[in-house]
Amino acid sequence: MSIVQSRWRARSVRHRFALLRWSKGLQVVVVGAPLTLFLVGLASTAATAAPEIRLVLQITVDQLRGDLPLRHAQQFGKGGFRYLLEEGVWYTDAQYQHANTETVVGHASLATGTVPAVHGMIGNVWFDRDEGALLYNVEDGRYDLVDENAGVDRATEIDPTQRLARSQGRSPAAVLTSTIADELAKRYRGESKRFAVSVKDRGAIPLAGASGKAFWFSKRSGGFVTSRYYYDRYPQWVSDWNAEGRAQGYAGRSWELLHPPEQYRFAGRDDQAWETDVAGFGRTFPHPWGEATSRYFTTLLTVSPAGDELTLDFARTLLVAEQLGQDAVPDYLAISFSSTDYVGHLFGASSLEMEDNLLRLDRTLAELFALVDREVGLKHTLIVLSADHGGPEAPGYLQELGQPKGYVDASALSPEALNPALRKKLGVEADLVTSFFSPYLYLDRALVARSNLDLGRAQQALAEIVLAQPQVSAAITATEIEAGRLAEGPIPRLVAANHHPKRSGDVYVVFRSQEFVNDFDGLTVTVHHGSPWRYDRHVPVVFAGNRLKGQRVSRPVTPYDIAATLANRLDIEAPSGAIGAPLPEVAR
Numbered sequence: 001m002s003i004v005q006s007r008w009r010a011r012s013v014r015h016r017f018a019l020l021r022w023s024k025g026l027q028v029v030v031v032g033a034p035l036t037l038f039l040v041g042l043a044s045t046a047a048t049a050a051p052e053i054r055l056v057l058q059i060t061v062d063q064l065r066g067d068l069p070l071r072h073a074q075q076f077g078k079g080g081f082r083y084l085l086e087e088g089v090w091y092t093d094a095q096y097q098h099a100n101t102e103t104v105v106g107h108a109s110l111a112t113g114t115v116p117a118v119h120g121m122i123g124n125v126w127f128d129r130d131e132g133a134l135l136y137n138v139e140d141g142r143y144d145l146v147d148e149n150a151g152v153d154r155a156t157e158i159d160p161t162q163r164l165a166r167s168q169g170r171s172p173a174a175v176l177t178s179t180i181a182d183e184l185a186k187r188y189r190g191e192s193k194r195f196a197v198s199v200k201d202r203g204a205i206p207l208a209g210a211s212g213k214a215f216w217f218s219k220r221s222g223g224f225v226t227s228r229y230y231y232d233r234y235p236q237w238v239s240d241w242n243a244e245g246r247a248q249g250y251a252g253r254s255w256e257l258l259h260p261p262e263q264y265r266f267a268g269r270d271d272q273a274w275e276t277d278v279a280g281f282g283r284t285f286p287h288p289w290g291e292a293t294s295r296y297f298t299t300l301l302t303v304s305p306a307g308d309e310l311t312l313d314f315a316r317t318l319l320v321a322e323q324l325g326q327d328a329v330p331d332y333l334a335i336s337f338s339s340t341d342y343v344g345h346l347f348g349a350s351s352l353e354m355e356d357n358l359l360r361l362d363r364t365l366a367e368l369f370a371l372v373d374r375e376v377g378l379k380h381t382l383i384v385l386s387a388d389h390g391g392p393e394a395p396g397y398l399q400e401l402g403q404p405k406g407y408v409d410a411s412a413l414s415p416e417a418l419n420p421a422l423r424k425k426l427g428v429e430a431d432l433v434t435s436f437f438s439p440y441l442y443l444d445r446a447l448v449a450r451s452n453l454d455l456g457r458a459q460q461a462l463a464e465i466v467l468a469q470p471q472v473s474a475a476i477t478a479t480e481i482e483a484g485r486l487a488e489g490p491i492p493r494l495v496a497a498n499h500h501p502k503r504s505g506d507v508y509v510v511f512r513s514q515e516f517v518n519d520f521d522g523l524t525v526t527v528h529h530g531s532p533w534r535y536d537r538h539v540p541v542v543f544a545g546n547r548l549k550g551q552r553v554s555r556p557v558t559p560y561d562i563a564a565t566l567a568n569r570l571d572i573e574a575p576s577g578a579i580g581a582p583l584p585e586v587a588r
């Protein structure tokens with residue numbers, strides 16, 4: 001009997017046990033099950049009983065499109081991606097079912113097991129109608145950073161969404177539903193330790209949930225920081241780690257290729273005109289990080305594998321210092337690796353930089369799994385790895401392959417461009433469009449009311465104007481969604497799953513496939529994700545550890561299933577908004 005058959009039998013019998021437990025019609029259920037099969041299954045189930053879970057390790061790789069680890073599978077070393085590929089349950093067709101595939105949206109979806117329409121994190125930035133201002137997703141003026149000198153430096157911050165935040169304070173207050181970390185807290189009377197770490201605040205805060213502890217990297221201080229939501233002062237181990245100056249160790253050095261050039265599939269293609277030429281960092285290897293005193297030194301660390309290495313180093317210290325996974329109460333550690341996202345933005349998915357970044361990430365993962373095995377034991381650790389979103393290819397790369405793709409002209413969506421047409425169409429004097437902040441266009445709703453216009457009609461008129469632009473594929477209004485008048489089809493469904501009536505804008509704009517805005521407030525990048533197209537929604541979902549048996553599953557699943565599956569394995573309640581289902585290859 002092959003392993004596959006034996007496993008199938010084991011599962012089929014487990015399924016019958018489940019029915020037995022829940023059904024009083026015992027006889028009906030058992031009838032038809034051959035006795036031999038039953039006995040084989042019984043033995044097999046007992047033999048594969050999983051050890052207790054002492055640690056849940058939830059890894060997120062920012063912008064890791066689902067196909068990328070498989071593309072480079074033959075190049076990986078031992079213990080990292082190869083361990084996941086060979087010994088993990090790897091879902092090759094996991095797709096988000098929401099439209100705005102941005103970082104906080106994905107991280108919150110992984111933490112809560114639901115869509116942004118429910119958890120409320122509809123974009124990295126949204127317009128707060130009460131405040132009358134754009135709001136950065138995890139900003140919270142009530143909770144300043146513990147180290148007040150470690151906040152965002154607007155002069156050197158390259159992330160335009162960070163520059164929008166009105167305060168340095170951060171908290172998870174905007175996440176509207178509970179997370180896996182929160183449910184662990186409830187189940188174990190708060191005794192379960194819960195931590196999240198990332199270079200990005202928005203990569204850590206949603207996963208720590210309302211009740212865990214989050215740390216993220218400060219480009220200003222070169223250390224990891226947190227806010228007063230979590231701590232009044234740093235734990236000693238955090239102060240010690242920051243005092244060691246690990247980031248400074250990269251000063252004067254460069255990001256170089258891990259292996260000899262001939263081992264890379266993109267070796268002859270390092271210098272591409274479409275890649276972003278960040279001053280001092282360049283388009284080709286080696287990419288110098290510069291001296292510690294240079295303005296962009298820490299920024300350049302984050303846009304290279306160094307950011308992930310620092311994240312691992314901090315997480316390693318955390319795991320040991322906080323004694324995670326040392327007893328029968330399961331602890332939770334979420335780590336989000338951000339380098340893949342920055343490298344993707346600057347160089348694209350098919351670049352020598354992305355290739356080397358993934359090989360270095362593989363090494364980082366191998367070190368992490370070795371550490372966890374040493375400190376906790378992989379058999380007592382349930383690992384899940386996924387991504388917050390995928391990413392597109394560079395239009396220049398596609399052009400070279402005979403696919404005529406280009407960038408979107410965002411100025412065509414500015415209030416200045418749209419207001420004259422909207423005035424004419426509605427026969428009013430007022431300028432109703434206030435802003436376009438991808439993916440939403442916003443109207444001045446008070447002005448719409450004062451102009452005696454129906455909001456739905458104003459939105460519809462704007463949608464029609466926008467849809468007439470060749471670069472726009474769909475324009476969907478808030479009223480269509482809220483009134484249940486949405487057209488059938490996959491794109492409207494994805495946009496509706498992204499819609500929160502208090503936070504979403506008036507018109508959701510979808511650009512043509514493989515075309516996107518690349519100019520953000522002066523920063524030009526090679527690629528940008530955030531679309532409802534498949535390459536932005538497709539991510540890996542892999543479970544490993546805890547004596548799971550390796551297999552590859554091609555059945556379509558969603559990343560929302562992760563929270564439900566973790567809840568199943570941990571015997572805890574699923575998060576309050578969770579819509580996913582436990583994945584049967586992992587669930588008990």
Ligand SMILES: [Zn+2]
Pocket residue numbers: 062063102103104341388389
């Ligand atoms: Zn991201």
